[in-house]
Amino acid sequence: MGFHFWQHALDLISTAPCRSCGGACEPASPSPLCGRCLDALALPEGGLQGDQPLLWCALAPYAAELRGLLLRQRPKPDRAVVSLLAARLHHCCASVLPGAWLVPLPSWKRSGNPLPALVALALAEASGGRAALAPAQLLWRSRPTLGQHHLGRSLRARNLRDAFGAAPAGAGLNRPLWLVDDILTTGATACSAAHALQAAGHAVQGLLALARTPASAPR
Ligand SMILES: [Zn+2]
Numbered sequence: 001m002g003f004h005f006w007q008h009a010l011d012l013i014s015t016a017p018c019r020s021c022g023g024a025c026e027p028a029s030p031s032p033l034c035g036r037c038l039d040a041l042a043l044p045e046g047g048l049q050g051d052q053p054l055l056w057c058a059l060a061p062y063a064a065e066l067r068g069l070l071l072r073q074r075p076k077p078d079r080a081v082v083s084l085l086a087a088r089l090h091h092c093c094a095s096v097l098p099g100a101w102l103v104p105l106p107s108w109k110r111s112g113n114p115l116p117a118l119v120a121l122a123l124a125e126a127s128g129g130r131a132a133l134a135p136a137q138l139l140w141r142s143r144p145t146l147g148q149h150h151l152g153r154s155l156r157a158r159n160l161r162d163a164f165g166a167a168p169a170g171a172g173l174n175r176p177l178w179l180v181d182d183i184l185t186t187g188a189t190a191c192s193a194a195h196a197l198q199a200a201g202h203a204v205q206g207l208l209a210l211a212r213t214p215a216s217a218p219r
Pocket of ligand 1: 018019021022
């Protein structure tokens with residue numbers, strides 16, 4: 001046994017399979033994705049930014065390989081993959097994070113989309129403590145809303161009016177806020193949450209997301 005046993009054990013450690021394609025990663029790479037899968041995501045240097053309908057920063061367009069990866073993450077998140085994407089997003093928005101609280105967009109159901117909270121947590125970790133996860137009681141869904149996929153822009157806005165409640169600012173709840181979501185589509189959900197927070201006296205800076213649906217997309 002001796003040498004062969006240890007060689008085999010080392011191979012297992014140093015070539016963990018890629019979490020996306022299952023292929024071999026580069027030996028001793030800390031990345032959960034292999035080089036080919038990472039390249040295929042085609043993440044633009046510096047990410048994407050815009051100011052409509054609110055100030056936002058995203059990692060890349062919600063399309064192609066990134067879309068496929070996120071669709072697989074929603075029902076079954078892999079923390080290593082979420083951390084990798086959050087670290088890349090941090091690279092794009094690090095300058096605005098010091099002193100901020102990150103506010104994941106809450107789901108109505110406990111079993112809702114887990115990604116916003118996981119991304120916010122991973123982003124706080126990537127910031128090395130310069131940004132922190134906001135207290136959970138800061139923002140909540142005040143009523144259920146319809147699924148947004150099939151609704152047009154104006155129906156989305158109506159669907160989301162007063163959909164969120166927020167704790168009043170002050171009494172230790174007083175820091176610049178960045179909303180966090182996995183995918184920014186029309187921004188109707190983020191705007192609804194931002195209005196609730198602003199009405200409660202908070203300074204909402206904008207939204208950070210992993211992906212932004214291309215403007216030309218039908219949804
Ligand atoms: Zn791969």
